[in-house]
Amino acid sequence: MSTAEQNRAAEGGRTPTGVARGLTQGATGTRGGIGESTLRPDGVLKVTGEFAYSSDLWHEDMxxxxxxxxxxxxxxxxxxxxxxxxxxxxxxxxxxxxxxxxxxxxxxxxxxxxxxxxxxxxxxxxxxxxxxxxxxxxxxxxxxxxxxxxxxxxPVVTDEASATAPGAVLVHEDRDDHHSGHVPHPNIVHRQPIVRGDADAAARRADVVVRGEYVFGMQDQAFxxxxxxxxxxxxxxxxxxxxxxxxxxxxxxxxxxxxxxxxxxxxxxxxxxxxAFGGxxxxxxxxxxxxxxxxxxxxxxxxxxxxxxxxxHVHRHPAKLTYEHGATREGKLTHVRCRIVLDGGAYASSSPAVVGNAASLGVGPYVVDDVDIEALALYTNNPPCGAMRGFGAVQACFAYEAQMDKVAAELGMDPVEFRQRNAMEQGAVMPTGQVVDSPAPVAELLRRVKAMPLPPERQWETTEGADVRALPGGLSNTTHGEGVVRGIGYAVGIKNVGFSEGFDDYSTARVRIEAINGEAVATVHTAMAEVGQGGVTVHAQIARSELGVTQVTINPADTQVGSAGSTSASRQTYMTGGAVKNTCEAVREKVLAIGRRKFGTYHPAWATAELLLEDGHVVTDGGEKLAPIAEVLEDEAVDLELEFRHRPTQPFDLRTGQGNGHVQYSFAAHRAVVEVDTELGLVKVVELACAQDVGKALNPLSVAGQIQGGSTQGLGVAVMEEIVVDPVTAKVRNPSFTDYLIPTILDTPSMPLDILELADEHAPYGLRGIGEAPTLSSTPAVLAAIRQATGLELNRTPVRPEHLTGS
Amino acid sequence: MRVTFTVNGRQASADDVWEGESLLYVLRERLGLPGSKNACEQGECGSCTVRLDGVPVCSCLVAAGQAQGREVTTVEGLAGPEGELSTVQQAFVDAGAVQCGFCTPGLLVAADELLERNPEPSDGDIREALSGNLCRCTGYEKILDAVRLAAARTEGAV
The missing domain is CATH 3.90.1170.50 (Aldehyde oxidase/xanthine dehydrogenase, a/b hammerhead)
Incomplete structure (x- = not known):
């Protein structure tokens, strides 16, 4: 049987608008449970052109x-x-x-x-x-x-100086939102300081102090x-x-x-x-x-x-970041001071939460006892900025990783080793005072990514000469290797998972199990937005693992079921996956109760607590099959809708930034290998290796896709992607794919992965939200590699040719 | 105006076509073939790639009238008569080359054309042939895998 048949994504008819009524996936050739690379239930529809996107919808008389x-x-x-x-x-x-x-x-x-x-x-x-x-x-x-x-x-205000100048025009004249009372200026949406320890005292212990100012350009999600x-x-x-x-x-x-x-x-x-990517x-x-x-x-x-x-749609906040790092000669960080100014544009969108992230993650995955952090978002007349994959942590990572390299250079220390000496691990305390209470394998990820084999030198050479497609400039045929130098750079980052700062973050799943034609089948209904990440695949896998069924139908997401929360913050597998698991467990208990009622008197094993649903049967933990689920159910269906919440979080204190604000952290490390045509200022990223801890890979194929996709978006903002806003008129200059460039397949290198699975005991299946972490560290890794190749300081991203040639 | 052309082997006509309409618009909105996608409508992303008399084109940049009397192949024309997936379609599913899938139809048409003229492409050949098709989700690694897989399966079948 072909995979297409096995993976039959049969639609049960369509609504008048073309939206499929549900995705039904039967036998997949394997069990199709969690941990397998089960194929997408919507994959066949997507390769045949039948999958109805929002722009494909049609209605008579529309x-x-x-x-x-x-x-x-x-x-x-x-x-x-x-x-x-x-x-x-x-x-x-x-x-x-x-x-x-x-x-x-x-x-x-x-x-x-x-x-x-x-x-x-x-x-x-x-x-x-x-x-x-x-x-x-x-x-x-x-x-x-x-x-x-x-x-x-x-008049327009376009940056911190113009927005907070005396007499500056106010973007919103009569603010009465819940941040307006604590911000120092009405053109500041939200400001979050984080103060811990005594940075001034710690600075006096530093043998080296390194300062830097960094600029992060405005990135577009470009879905x-x-x-x-x-x-x-x-x-x-x-x-x-x-x-x-x-x-x-x-x-x-x-x-x-x-x-x-x-x-x-x-x-x-x-x-x-x-x-989607936040947009x-x-x-x-x-x-x-x-x-x-x-x-x-x-x-x-x-x-x-x-x-x-x-x-x-809103864009990623451009940012100006000022950092001071101090370290001892032994390579221990003494303190970090930083100030992160995000441009929120004309409307607030999610700027306050982006500020919270930038501040609380502003030091990175390092142990620093003495910190003085300030992050704020401005109201300006630039385009509104809000959510994009990485959400405030991206901008900070670009800057603190550049700083880490600078400090290492100042100390004459290997940059990876310097990071490892300061890497946080489980039990570390964040600048917010929050204890990291699940695995934080920062040093190990760096070790792994460094241990991967390097691509060969002069990788563009073939027996027939230079393959220009593998060189800076590509098919423009601008070099055959002349003026090309290689650089290698490393970076690591930390991203929070889920909605933070006391937000009541929950998801809802409705699960139904019934017998159809003598087979137990399940239906999963959530409001989760499948945006490509593969949530629908994972939900079916979870239902199979928890309910022992083969055929699972994923109903279309709609508002007839409770909220699933946002497909963002790397949270959906944790949250709606967790909700599906949670509801399945309750459904299973109901099925077992029915079974005990019907069959309990016939077999003492029904009285044991450890019964499971596997391969269409009620089974004991010893594997004995007690009854087919379909016989237990007969014409009775079990249908439940339940909410699922992660551990509660707290808001950050408005003055000190202290508080258990985050749910879970996610870590990834990158090594970038670049080749730079130093005469023309053209960059070719030759390889972008990533090591990431994913807790538990529910679907390894999808995990790889998330990491490689996220890494590529980070590469994009390292070397090409930027919305250019005229500083005088605040008008967007490049609203097109002709002028706003995203990486093509020729711009994107091989991306080898090393995936670590260290369970987080607080999360469903031990999983860790994975979608964003790879977007953080890929940008600074590429920048570090370009710096190593060129010896240039490069304090802004994206890097343009003129930054490399000095013209 | 009326526009008549062959699409996926069958004659199709559209009436009342405004002269400014693109082939993409006529396919999607008048012929019920929305598989070709509208990611940029400016010839940069390749999501609308179809074959016009065998040649891959951005259908958003082809005026509908230019297709008069010609042969158009869209993503809907790749599968077999019973709906069985073509080798390259199956490879995209199997390799995990599909995430949101919006770029997929254009990539499939481009990859299908590549494998037709070059059954054993190098990685460089694949990258060059698909460099006009933007994907924002995958980072292209699984797309490369899919094309390699399709080539290997085609090779194996010969």
């Missing part, structure tokens, strides 16, 4: 929505004239702020500061101003171009599936919304009040998601699509093109 966005960064809106747009044949509706149906006209993840449509002023380039619905996407675009908006431009969705008005006055998102229930909480509808009348279903945590077209659908009484589809996508 209209196309389009968003008119501001052409300037900061301006008072003098007037908006929609008459000509409305008169365009084929146009059904044009909406502005004045058309919003309720008094709730703002939304936001934590702070509701983002207008659904601009009111009175715009605060960044590309802010939504008006909406059009028409019978053809081009009609909608052209009609939007006929809307006349008169702007009276205002490939553009923001899109379909809103269908319903007969009950509500709306059905099919959309690509990271967290259905968070969207719902923000959408419903703006529409003036109870949440139960806004029925959301996850459609196919073409990647879908904030709303994009959700409210806009629903507004147009409810106004016109017709289904409305909105699909951003790539240009609009660059304005349609």
């Amino acid at each position: 209209l196309w929505g389009h968003t008119l966005r501001s052409t300037v960064a900061h301006a008072r809106i003098v007037s908006i004239d929609t008459a000509e747009a409305l008169a365009t044949p084929g146009v059904y509706a044009v909406l502005t702020y004045d058309d919003l149906p309720t008094e709730v006209r703002h939304y936001g993840l934590e702070i509701r500061d983002t207008p659904v449509l601009a009111h009175g002023k715009v605060r960044h380039h590309g802010e939504p101003v008006a909406l059009v619905a028409a019978d053809h996407p081009e009609t909608a675009r052209r009609a939007a171009a006929k809307i006349r908006v008169v702007y009276e431009e205002l 490939l599936g553009p923001e899109s969705g379909l809103a269908v008005p319903a007969e009950d006055g509500g709306v059905d919304l099919y959309v690509a998102t990271q967290w259905l229930h968070s969207d719902l909480r923000q959408i419903a009040p703006v529409l003036g509808l109870p949440e139960k009348k806004v029925r959301m279903t996850l459609s196919g998601v073409g990647g 879908r945590e904030d709303l994009s077209m959700q409210i806009h699509g629903c507004l147009l659908a409810l106004r016109t009484g017709k289904p409305v589809k909105i699909v951003y093109n790539r240009f609009e996508s660059f304005f349609g």
